Amino acid sequence: MAYFVxxxxxxxxxxxxxxxxxxxxxxxxxxxxxxxxxxxxGAYGALALELPKAHPTxxxxxxxxxxxxxxxxxxxxxxxxxxxVAALIVGTIALRRLRGDYIAIITACAALMLTAVLSxxxxxxxxxxxxxxxxxxxxxxxxxxxxxxxxxxxxLCLFALLVVYLVLERIYRSPFGRSLRxxxxxDLAAAAFGRNLFSLRLRAYxxxxxxxxxxxxxxANYLEAWNPASWxxxxxxxxxxxxxxxxxxxxxxxxxxxxxxxxxxxxxxxxFPLLTxxxxxxxxxxxILGAGGIIIMLRFRPGGILRERRTTDRGPAVSLxxxxxxxxxxxxxxx
Amino acid sequence: MAEPQTLPLLEVxxxxxxxxxVKAVDGCDFSVAHGELIGLIGPNGxxxxxxxxxxxxxxxxxAGTIVFDGHxxxxxxxxxxxxSGLARCFQxxxxxxxxxxxxxxxxxxxxDGKDTILHxxxxxxxxxxxxxxxxxxxxxxxxxYRLYPLRNDYAYTLSGxxxxxxxxxxxxxxxxxxxxxxxxxxxxxxxxxxxxxxGIRNLLAGGTTVLLVEHNLGFVxxxxxxxxxxxxxxxxxxxxxxxxxxxxxxxxxxxxxTSVA
Numbered sequence: 001m002a003y004f005v006x007x008x009x010x011x012x013x014x015x016x017x018x019x020x021x022x023x024x025x026x027x028x029x030x031x032x033x034x035x036x037x038x039x040x041x042g043a044y045g046a047l048a049l050e051l052p053k054a055h056p057t058x059x060x061x062x063x064x065x066x067x068x069x070x071x072x073x074x075x076x077x078x079x080x081x082x083x084x085v086a087a088l089i090v091g092t093i094a095l096r097r098l099r100g101d102y103i104a105i106i107t108a109c110a111a112l113m114l115t116a117v118l119s120x121x122x123x124x125x126x127x128x129x130x131x132x133x134x135x136x137x138x139x140x141x142x143x144x145x146x147x148x149x150x151x152x153x154x155x156l157c158l159f160a161l162l163v164v165y166l167v168l169e170r171i172y173r174s175p176f177g178r179s180l181r182x183x184x185x186x187d188l189a190a191a192a193f194g195r196n197l198f199s200l201r202l203r204a205y206x207x208x209x210x211x212x213x214x215x216x217x218x219x220a221n222y223l224e225a226w227n228p229a230s231w232x233x234x235x236x237x238x239x240x241x242x243x244x245x246x247x248x249x250x251x252x253x254x255x256x257x258x259x260x261x262x263x264x265x266x267x268x269x270x271x272f273p274l275l276t277x278x279x280x281x282x283x284x285x286x287x288i289l290g291a292g293g294i295i296i297m298l299r300f301r302p303g304g305i306l307r308e309r310r311t312t313d314r315g316p317a318v319s320l321x322x323x324x325x326x327x328x329x330x331x332x333x334x335x
Numbered sequence: 336m337a338e339p340q341t342l343p344l345l346e347v348x349x350x351x352x353x354x355x356x357v358k359a360v361d362g363c364d365f366s367v368a369h370g371e372l373i374g375l376i377g378p379n380g381x382x383x384x385x386x387x388x389x390x391x392x393x394x395x396x397x398a399g400t401i402v403f404d405g406h407x408x409x410x411x412x413x414x415x416x417x418x419s420g421l422a423r424c425f426q427x428x429x430x431x432x433x434x435x436x437x438x439x440x441x442x443x444x445x446x447d448g449k450d451t452i453l454h455x456x457x458x459x460x461x462x463x464x465x466x467x468x469x470x471x472x473x474x475x476x477x478x479x480y481r482l483y484p485l486r487n488d489y490a491y492t493l494s495g496x497x498x499x500x501x502x503x504x505x506x507x508x509x510x511x512x513x514x515x516x517x518x519x520x521x522x523x524x525x526x527x528x529x530x531x532x533x534g535i536r537n538l539l540a541g542g543t544t545v546l547l548v549e550h551n552l553g554f555v556x557x558x559x560x561x562x563x564x565x566x567x568x569x570x571x572x573x574x575x576x577x578x579x580x581x582x583x584x585x586x587x588x589x590x591x592x593t594s595v596a
Contacts (some may be wrong), residue, residue: 072538174455177468178434182442185431192391192425193416193443193509195560203452312487313437 003040005150011263012157012310013219015213018242019251019257023168025240026249026308027177028204029184030100033211034107037114038083039153042213043220043230044118045082047131049075050221065124072137076217083213084176086208091205098197108233119228130227157218164211164233165251172251173311179296181249228261238262241290244298247304256305265289342405344369344544345390346512350399350409351568352385357386361568363399367513372535372545374555377488377565378589384426384483384549386565387517390546391423392416404512418445420512424519430499436501437480441471443505460523473508480504480534496527503534503558506543520551532558552576564589 001217017039048066070078094106117126126132139149171177182190183200191197220226238261246257269286297304343366351365357584360382367373375383388394390401392413401409408416431439454462477483480500485493493501499519506514521530535558538545549555556576564572564579566588572579579585 004487061471117456171452171455173392174462175441176452179446179450180439181434181438182431185433186429188393189412189425189429189431190412191425191504192417192429192444194414194445195442196412196414205451271585308433310433310435310487310489311438313435313470313474315470316480318471318483 002147005154006222007239007267009154009222010219011151011152011259012161013222014262015214015255016157016218017212017248018239019161019168020215020261021166021210021236021239022249022251022254023204023208024245025082025243026254027172027180028201029242030201031099031104032107032205032208033104033233034087034094034111034114034140035208035239036231036233037090037111038087038209038212039216039219039235040088040114040226040228040231041209042079042119042216043226044083044125044131045213046075046217046220047081047134047226048125049078050137051133052129061208064326072221076214076221079217080210080214083216084210086213087209089208091202091209095201095307105134109188111233112300115228116273128226128228129268130225130230131146131220132225132227134221134224136224141142153222157222159265160214161255163257164214169251172249175201201304238287238290241294241306245293245304246309249308250304250306253304253306261293262292265293268331339544343367344404345391345546346400346402347386348400348402350386350389350401351397352382352389352394352569353397358568359395360389363565363570365499365563365570365573370539370542370544372539372547372559372560374559375546375548375565375590376550376552376555376562377571379548381565382563383555384517387423387515387548390416390515403505405565410521414469417509417511421515422509422511422513423439423515424502424506424517426496426517426521428502430490430493430498430501432489435487436490436493437486439506440477440482440486440508441469444469444472444510445509462529462556475539476504476507478559479537480507483531496523499523499527500534503531503538505539507534507541510541511543513546514538515547516545516547518548518550520549520554 015197016277019286020038021035024030024035049068049070050072052067052069068075090107090110094103094110118125121127136149138152142149142152144152157180179200182193183195183197187197223230239258242258242261243254244257245261246255247253266283266286269282272281278291345367347363347365350360351587352532353359363382375386377383385394389396389409390532392408392411392415395410399409400407403416403419403421406419408419408421431442432444443521449462449465474483477486477499480503482500483496483520484502503519506516516535519535520528523531532554535547547555547559561573562576562579563570563582564582564585566584571584572582573587574582
């Protein structure tokens with residue numbers, strides 16, 4: 001049962017991350033390979049805000065940036081904001097004049113640079129060793145036992161997933177979301193009808209970065225530590241796979257896809273080592289199945305398991321104002 | 336300050352755009368008066384479509400000025416040009432395929448800065464009222480352009496003719512001061528042609544000035560009092576179709592019996 005709680009908690013966090021990927025890939029239609037950098041910024045940010053300056057028992061020379069020793073909730077908000085601001089900066093560079101494929105390259109470069117800097121500099125966020133030493137956020141107040149606390153954190157993550165889902169659904173259905181989808185469907189036509197492409201893409205990108213950082217902060221608080229090895233380009237690929245398999249631009253589909261790719265597949269692939277003598281085959285099989293999932297879905301069901309839903313107008317019929325005529329009537333008077 | 340009505344709505348001076356060695360638009364001058372329906376004709380490759388692209392901001396000019404409604408707009412971003420009251424139709428209909436027809440129409444209504452992330456959460460009553468008003472306007476126009484029964488369909492499922500009507504409905508909703516129509520009659524059947532003609536008259540009746548790029552000269556003659564003829568990136572002549580028929584330059588380049596390159 002404890003094992004199931006672990007899988008479910010990580011699953012809920014990953015679903016939040018997938019919802020963030022869905023903003024850039026599903027709503028706006030651009031591949032964002034820097035996404036894992038925002039997840040990492042959220043994770044590092046949360047730890048930097050929550051931890052003291054350096055771990056008291058640290059035997060290394062590592063020290064941390066900030067070390068503000070904030071409580072859990074404010075640091076969660078702070079970390080989310082950090083991801084949003086970072087995305088705003090990268091987005092300003094990547095989105096101003098570039099086409100989609102170049103955006104993917106620039107964002108990948110930004111992410112690789114960030115990883116390189118963060119892992120080389122021991123004074124910033126602890127270099128390769130990373131940051132550690134957090135103990136059960138909020139439990140100083142709750143005073144739960146280990147099992148009780150793991151249930152609490154699962155509940156917290158599921159609640160966070162629900163909040164992120166509701167907030168994003170609302171934005172998706174708003175005029176802002178509609179404008180984003182118009183940009184995705186045909187950006188020139190959207191520009192010709194008054195949409196500021198750069199501003200819309202940038203705002204969506206920052207929103208995605210903030211969601212990624214929020215998920216990263218939850219993840220770091222769960223792991224109680226974070227280091228550069230925690231996250232890589234492969235993880236982003238799997239998040240995108242979750243979105244593609246589940247259903248691009250359909251939040252419920254994205255959550256289903258995330259559960260399939262990020263939770264069920266790795267668990268199933270754990271069984272493979274039992275069948276062969278190669279004990280390290282599990283993660284590789286998971287990656288192969290994940291990548292295969294993308295290819296199979298794109299070939300046979302490009303919309304994903306749950307396709308993007310068409311908005312249906314069910315409001316009352318509208319009658320023509322007095323004096324206005326349909327084009328057929330105008331046609332007959334034209335002769 | 337002069338009376339705005341006495342100035343032309345659009346004044347183009349020395350407009351130039353070269354693509355490598357191709358002088359697509361090469362020193363183009365013309366003006367459009369308030370409330371007129373003016374034609375823009377010329378052989379293929381004369382630069383008509385490039386002029387539309389330059390006016391709507393999707394392509395930046397190399398040189399020249401475009402004064403629209405008293406302001407210079409050359410080189411501005413397309414969304415700023417749209418906001419100043421200049422909207423365009425595309426030669427090939429550019430609908431937003433995976434949006435419903437109603438959503439396609441709603442996008443055409445200028446959001447007036449109300450399409451931010453914050454607006455999705457703040458003042459819900461106001462936003463809902465604005466959305467309701469926008470929906471009613473969009474559906475009225477949909478009814479007018481015979482798209483009402485299709486309002487919940489994906490735009491990509493429309494026929495070619497219906498997509499044309501959708502383009503017109505979008506322009507009508509945008510209520511621009513000047514509408515640029517790029518070959519609205521190209522590949523359109525006769526029934527639809529009369530509908531599109533009615534759509535153009537609708538735009539004019541609503542107070543929109545129209546610049547019409549078109550190859551169907553009979554149609555241009557019927558609708559336009561004044562016609563601009565472009566040849567090789569420049570304006571060769573301006574006048575009524577009757578006057579243009581007498582013009583030898585125009586005859587050689589476009590109207591004459593000799594075949595046109």
